[in-house]
Amino acid sequence: MIVRIATEGQYRLADDAVARVNALDNEAVAAVEAGDEARFTDLFGQILALIRDEGAPLPEDELHGSDVIVPPPDTSFEEARHEFTGDGLIPD
Amino acid sequence: MAGLTGRFSTVVKAKISKLLDRAEDPSETLEYSYQKQMELLQNVKKGLADVVTAKKRLQLQSQKLEQQVVKLDTQARQALAAGNEELARTALERKSAVQNELQGLDTQVAELEGQQQSMIDNQAKLQAKIEAFRSKKEVIKAQYSAAEAQVRIGEAATGVGEEMADVGLAMQRALDKTENMRARAQAVDELEKAGAFEDLTQLGGGEDDIDRQLKELSSGSQVDSELEKMKAELAGGGKSAGELGSGDAPATGEGQSA
Numbered sequence: 001m002i003v004r005i006a007t008e009g010q011y012r013l014a015d016d017a018v019a020r021v022n023a024l025d026n027e028a029v030a031a032v033e034a035g036d037e038a039r040f041t042d043l044f045g046q047i048l049a050l051i052r053d054e055g056a057p058l059p060e061d062e063l064h065g066s067d068v069i070v071p072p073p074d075t076s077f078e079e080a081r082h083e084f085t086g087d088g089l090i091p092d
Numbered sequence: 093m094a095g096l097t098g099r100f101s102t103v104v105k106a107k108i109s110k111l112l113d114r115a116e117d118p119s120e121t122l123e124y125s126y127q128k129q130m131e132l133l134q135n136v137k138k139g140l141a142d143v144v145t146a147k148k149r150l151q152l153q154s155q156k157l158e159q160q161v162v163k164l165d166t167q168a169r170q171a172l173a174a175g176n177e178e179l180a181r182t183a184l185e186r187k188s189a190v191q192n193e194l195q196g197l198d199t200q201v202a203e204l205e206g207q208q209q210s211m212i213d214n215q216a217k218l219q220a221k222i223e224a225f226r227s228k229k230e231v232i233k234a235q236y237s238a239a240e241a242q243v244r245i246g247e248a249a250t251g252v253g254e255e256m257a258d259v260g261l262a263m264q265r266a267l268d269k270t271e272n273m274r275a276r277a278q279a280v281d282e283l284e285k286a287g288a289f290e291d292l293t294q295l296g297g298g299e300d301d302i303d304r305q306l307k308e309l310s311s312g313s314q315v316d317s318e319l320e321k322m323k324a325e326l327a328g329g330g331k332s333a334g335e336l337g338s339g340d341a342p343a344t345g346e347g348q349s350a
Contacts, residue, residue: 004254006104007210007262009217025095032096047097060220063228063251065108069101072265083099 002058003051004066008073011055018068021047028080037077044080048073104261108253117242121249122229125222128256129215135263136215140208142270147204150197150273157194161187200273207266214259221255 001018004010013021024047031039047070058064071080114124164187171180225248232244 004258006100006258007214007265021097022095025097029095044096060217061224063221063224063248065105065247065250065254066101068097069104069254070097071100072261074265080096083096083103 001067002064003055004069005048005051006069006072010058010064010066011051012058013051013055017050017054021050021068021070024050032077032080040077040080044075104254104257108250108257111257112249112253121245121252122222122225125225125252125256128260129218129222132215132218132256132259132263135267136211139211139263139267139270142267142274143204143208143211146270146274147201147208150201150204154194154197154201157190157197160190161194164190204270204273207269210262211266214262218255218259221252225249225252 001013001015002010003013003018003021024043028040028043028047031037031043051070071083112121164183168180168183168187171177171183228248229245232241232248235241236244
């Protein structure tokens with residue numbers, strides 16, 4: 001699968017790694033809903049590290065839409081919260 | 093994929109298709125992406141100018157705060173030498189608060205430098221994608237039937253569209269951050285101008301006259317030190333060095349306060 005870390009770049013990632021990203025992502029959402037900022041920061045960091053460590057950066061001259069787009073690495077807890085209350089990271 | 097990433101993906105993809113819808117035919121995406129790149133280039137130029145200005149301002153503030161640290165340190169030593177430990181402690185507490193502020197500024201300057209670099213990188217990346225799209229389009233047109241080419245060019249266009257949206261997002265975040273830092277720098281400037289900075293950095297209340305007290309002390313100790321010097325001159329050179337040394341020793345209290 002092709003995964004993009006927003007504002008950073010695209011990576012090609014094996015399916016099993018994508019599954020792990022998915023699991024961490026679900027935990028991150030639970031942390032956001034529980035208002036646990038430290039846990040969210042930790043989990044989001046793990047997601048980014050997993051993609052960077054196990055993914056292969058896509059060459060600049062390749063053109064693909066991403067299967068998955070991960071929010072920017074500097075996403076704050078506050079922004080992650082807004083992402084679920086309709087007022088997302090991306091304005092219209 | 094569900095969760096934060098799933099939600100974010102959906103929002104971004106909706107944005108990209110909106111972006112690409114503006115080009116009626118996928119092959120027009122090239123023209124559109126060139127146009128978009130030119131806009132981004134303008135934003136990068138403006139952004140870089142903003143970053144440099146904000147950085148200079150923060151660096152200037154940083155210098156001022158460094159001077160304040162030196163001043164407070166000197167005042168603490170003077171107060172201690174005059175036997176006023178309470179006042180020395182207050183000066184050191186202020187020094188510690190100013191040092192914290194200083195650390196915050198340094199972090200921000202470093203962050204701005206990072207912004208500057210990523211703006212340049214992003215712009216280069218988009219340019220590379222546009223070039224790739226241009227050559228790919230010609231290859232596709234030569235190899236496939238018109239209908240098939242349309243589909244494949246559409247796929248490539250999605251790739252460029254996503255890059256445009258992403259660079260746009262990066263740029264927007266960089267500009268927002270620069271704006272925040274500018275606002276912060278302005279707030280610190282205003283506090284300093286209003287003389288409120290002393291209040292901001294001190295931990296206890298009702299100590300408005302500390303500067304005055306310190307000034308009195310410093311002129312007082314100037315008299316004292318002159319007296320000491322005179323005494324030393326009368327008694328012979330060696331003794332004054334020993335007394336200066338004992339004055340330095342209690343300055344370890346600085347470590348407790350930091």
